[in-house]
Amino acid sequence: MSTTYLKQASRTPETETATAQKVVTEMLARIGADGEAAVRDYARTLDGWTGPIVVERAEIDRRAAEVPAQVRRDIDFAIAQVSRFAEAQRASLQEFATELHPGVQAGQRVLPVNVAGCYAPAGRYAHIASAYMGVATAKAAGVKTIVACSGPFRGGPMHPHLLYAFDRAGADVILTLGGVQAIASMAYGLFTGRRADVIVGPGNKFVAEAKRTLFGQVGIDVFAGPSEVAVIADETADPALVASDLVGQAEHGHESPAWLFTTSRPLAEEVMRRVPVLIEALPPTARDAAGAAWANYGEVVLCSTREEIVAVSDRYASEHLEVHARDLDWWLQHLSCYGSLFLGEETTVAFGDKASGPNHVLPTKGAARYSGGLSVHKFMKTLTWQRMSREAARDIAEVTARISRLEGMEAHARTADDRLAKYCPGQAFELGEPVQV
Numbered sequence: 001m002s003t004t005y006l007k008q009a010s011r012t013p014e015t016e017t018a019t020a021q022k023v024v025t026e027m028l029a030r031i032g033a034d035g036e037a038a039v040r041d042y043a044r045t046l047d048g049w050t051g052p053i054v055v056e057r058a059e060i061d062r063r064a065a066e067v068p069a070q071v072r073r074d075i076d077f078a079i080a081q082v083s084r085f086a087e088a089q090r091a092s093l094q095e096f097a098t099e100l101h102p103g104v105q106a107g108q109r110v111l112p113v114n115v116a117g118c119y120a121p122a123g124r125y126a127h128i129a130s131a132y133m134g135v136a137t138a139k140a141a142g143v144k145t146i147v148a149c150s151g152p153f154r155g156g157p158m159h160p161h162l163l164y165a166f167d168r169a170g171a172d173v174i175l176t177l178g179g180v181q182a183i184a185s186m187a188y189g190l191f192t193g194r195r196a197d198v199i200v201g202p203g204n205k206f207v208a209e210a211k212r213t214l215f216g217q218v219g220i221d222v223f224a225g226p227s228e229v230a231v232i233a234d235e236t237a238d239p240a241l242v243a244s245d246l247v248g249q250a251e252h253g254h255e256s257p258a259w260l261f262t263t264s265r266p267l268a269e270e271v272m273r274r275v276p277v278l279i280e281a282l283p284p285t286a287r288d289a290a291g292a293a294w295a296n297y298g299e300v301v302l303c304s305t306r307e308e309i310v311a312v313s314d315r316y317a318s319e320h321l322e323v324h325a326r327d328l329d330w331w332l333q334h335l336s337c338y339g340s341l342f343l344g345e346e347t348t349v350a351f352g353d354k355a356s357g358p359n360h361v362l363p364t365k366g367a368a369r370y371s372g373g374l375s376v377h378k379f380m381k382t383l384t385w386q387r388m389s390r391e392a393a394r395d396i397a398e399v400t401a402r403i404s405r406l407e408g409m410e411a412h413a414r415t416a417d418d419r420l421a422k423y424c425p426g427q428a429f430e431l432g433e434p435v436q437v
């Protein structure tokens with residue numbers, strides 16, 4: 001394989017992991033010991049927030065009344081898109097019952113978790129879209145209680161449009177909490193008395209590590225940390241749009257990689273010329289983030305064939321992957337590791353981020369090798385059941401007794417023996433030698 005790095009990053013998505021893990025471990029230990037008092041203390045010291053944690057109904061209504069009509073229409077439109085996609089996912093999940101052997105009935109139930117915690121970030125930007133990505137999807141899954149958390153916005157209360165989005169999407173309880181203290185509060189049921197069964201939502205390295213650390217005590221959607229984008233482009237791609245889309249996601253933060261995989265050196269060189277110009281033209285917050293992200297994490301990889309690009313791209317397993325190239329169906333068939341795929345220049349990551357419908361909470365740091373993003377499935381449990389006739393129990397009991405004894409599990413074997421003795425009195429069976437050790 002001949003791949004050439006025209007720009008190689010000094011850092012990778014893994015670079016910051018160890019620092020974040022240390023901070024998170026200490027914070028979770030303190031919150032575990034001191035509960036709500038520790039959470040309030042972190043809210044004050046990290047986010048400058050000393051106001052109420054639970055946003056009361058009257059406050060939600062009062063602040064919703066101040067949201068401009070166009071903002072409401074846009075958020076309502078986006079919630080409808082996300083909900084429709086999530087409802088289609090829900091419909092694709094089927095319960096079934098089947099006969100596996102004469103008299104052996106087995107099946108699958110599909111049930112939502114009882115309590116979901118949905119996080120929406122609010123550090124650098126007010127992530128209004130993340131609010132409805134989580135809550136609307138939990139709602140479509142049929143979750144009974146949805147607890148939603150987002151941090152105070154720039155030292156003040158929760159951003160009003162984000163609060164509106166949580167409420168419109170269907171949150172039952174809304175907490176003004178950000179970061180690790182938010183994730184821990186949802187996991188432990190602080191301020192609500194309702195422990196989350198599953199916690200979903202994106203966040204910075206601290207939020208993502210908190211979810212990863214608590215996984216096991218609570219379910220999580222996926223490792224959804226600092227945003228990533230990769231663009232695949234051939235010589236037919238428009239370098240202006242490719243450069244714009246790379247910068248469009250690099251503005252997320254200092255640790256947001258933007259990668260270009262291409263078979264065209266002229267395209268690559270033109271994109272590399274344009275990206276710094278676009279970054280320079282951004283307002284200060286975005287310029288600062290995108291400038292650092294491109295400098296430290298940006299990469300441009302030149303490949304000689306599209307098959308090589310597929311291999312490189314699957315190795316990076318980018319959260320977002322755009323394809324600006326001929327023969328989009330070929331790419332759809334051959335690419336296998338990405339959080340969400342954007343085929344053709346007519347769509348772009350920002351459309352998926354805000355309003356087109358498929359969820360924007362997506363795997364980062366290579367997690368797309370083994371998982372997709374947030375979907376109704378992450379709130380659902382596929383539970384199995386079985387029942388059988390006495391005649392069927394006889395067939396299954398014989399095999400069970402013998403396999404259990406092969407494993408050395410005599411008590412298991414005897415539960416099968418007991419059925420045979422009850423249902424087939426006086427009959428002899430070949431059930432293996434009783435375990436003596």
Ligand SMILES: NC(=O)C1=CN([C@@H]2O[C@H](COP(=O)(O)OP(=O)(O)OC[C@H]3O[C@@H](n4cnc5c(N)ncnc54)[C@H](O)[C@@H]3O)[C@@H](O)[C@H]2O)C=CC1
Nearest residue numbers: 121122123124151178179202203204224226227252361362
């Ligand atoms: N993978 C995905 O699906 C998505 C990822 N994102 C990512 O979410 C992230 C959002 O990050 P932020 O804007 O920072 O918002 P955030 O809400 O995730 O983090 C802000 C919180 O971090 C905590 N914090 C800040 N510095 C800390 C420190 N030194 N120690 C402990 N806690 C600290 C604070 O409590 C604060 O409330 C971005 O990296 C963005 O790229 C956003 C949307 C989707």
Ligand SMILES: O=C(O)[C@@H](O)CS(=O)(=O)O
Nearest residue numbers: 129227353354360361362
């Ligand atoms: O990582 C992501 O999915 C983000 O790009 C989503 S958003 O831009 O914050 O809406």
Ligand SMILES: [Zn+2]
Nearest residue numbers: 227249350353
């Ligand atoms: Zn984005």
